Amino acid sequence: MRQKFIFIAVGLLAVGLVLSGTIGPVDAQPNFAKVKEYRIERSIPPEAVACIECHKATNPGLFDDWARSRHANANITCLDCHLAQPGDSDVAKGHEKYYGRKDLPYGEQKYKVPIAAIVTPKDCSRCHPDEVTQYSKSKHANTIEIMWKLDPWLNKGMNSDNERKTGCFNCHGTVIEIDANGTVDPTTWPNTGVGRLNVDGSKGSCTSCHTRHRFSVAEARMPEACDQCHLGPDHPQIEIFEESKHGTMYHAYKDEYNFSAAAGTWTPGTDYRAPTCAACHMSGSGKVMGTHDVTERLSWETQAPLTVRPQDFKPLPSGTDWKVEREKMKNICRACHGDSWINDFYNGFDKAVEEYNEVYFKPAKAKLGELYEKGLLDKTKFFDERLEVEFYELWHHEGRRARMGVMMMAPDYAWWHGFYECKLRFANYMEEANHLIETGQKAYIAKDFPNATGDTQKPPKIFDKK
């Protein structure tokens, strides 16, 4: 009897323990992370409180990002960037209906304000005018114009509109259009391309590098901010960086880097050991002032077909003097390198540029001209004849890899992915070209070149202004 009682008591205790260990926590801890709290204790317009409270519930990720940002620290709310003027063409029409939804917190008419989904550099310039001024004259902000002035894929319509939207324009940017319904044309949006043309006429997107909604200076100082676009066969800057000593040291020591130093105080040797992309191309160092114009400190356009000085780059002359800019870049180097090191490095770079221009590009270009002139190649389209592709890859792929590999000191990209490939390409190209010239045989034109359906009209919003 007594044994039975103990058995029941122990059994009840066990059941009780199991229940207390499960039911309670299940209620208190649903299978979701707790949404970050944000108590509105600071002076914020009630309309902005409505934005925060509603989006906290509907888009917790977006809210949380903002709540961790410097903007939230400074009490810069949604309205400071997203508020539109009544009647602006980019006012989000669909957004207004949320102010009538009783099931949403703050879904009341009294909080209704015109909101634009797309925030542009012009909006950012209200608080950051100098940064936007620098950025808007860079090759970054003007990349759509440059692309349309140079690129045969677009100008000859050799790829499809969707190949462009998902490929080219994802990095370069779209021309944002408002469609007949007054909403943003879905073929042009979403897009955070670095050269996006916005409805207000401003160019680019600050969120290309300072991603929404954290807008972090630290993020843009990391090479990972750049490698979303600067990678791959045609301009493998990130791979080049990774191979270089700079990249090696970055990976070894990045945990010690102070990426979130205040703007203008990020200091080589103190806050970082080896430079990242931003450190050399943008950040201030020594007497050199920081800039949001990534083109500024360049002394060669190594992405151009024929390497030229930035002031002579026809699609977008930089308006700089390359000698001044090279001196600036040398001053950046001087934080960690001595003069003989810097000068000897630049001698090698200049020599590589000269060899690429004179030995590879100019003769190949001259040969291409000769083939067109003799009618052996057909000028109507590009890429539909093998020699055109070969010529394109010579400058656009391995020619860039060679020059950039030398510039940023990645031996594999300078040689194996660069000049080695240039050499083979050049030899094969010349052999085929000479064969056509000697025999007078016309090149084969691809009859089934796929998906060459893209629009060939240059975007009027950019080109009709000129």
Added chain:
Amino acid sequence: MKKYFIGASLILFGFLIAFPMFSMTYYTMVRTSTPDFCALCHEIKPAVLAWRSSTHVNNPQGFVADCMDCHLPAPHKTFDFFFAKTYHGAKDLVKHFFLKEYDRKKNREAAYNAFDNAQCQKCHRNLLAMPDKRGAMLAHRSVLYARAGYEKKCVDCHYDLVHNESLSIMYKQYRRLPYQAKGLRKL
């Protein structure tokens, strides 16, 4: 004695001529400095009408910024003020009679180019202490203590403020949302 008499009468004579001249000049300056006077020309009338419905007239302080307050150098720069006013008066008169069409867009641009920050800063002086507008504090700092080569005008960001065609009168005190600059005009 006679010498002093001649001297004294010359001075007196000088006063007799100078006083009416000064007072007439002053009178003319005052009379030609009102918005009503500016609105006498049909070219300028729309600008004056728009100004009347703007917050530069309708605000809780009861302060009114007249045409001259913004569009001419500060009166303490006396020479600049007189020179600019006379020059503009003469130029406008000639253009009124000889120019066929008044290009509003072009003239708006010309006005923006002519603005000097000192003209705005006659009234808008406390530009850094705005605890509820951190962004404005940041931007104003970059104007007041501009980095070399990045000097900016107030009107680069604050434009379309006054001369907007509006069906209703804008009262600053009844603005529902805080005022925001519109960002760099020339982007």
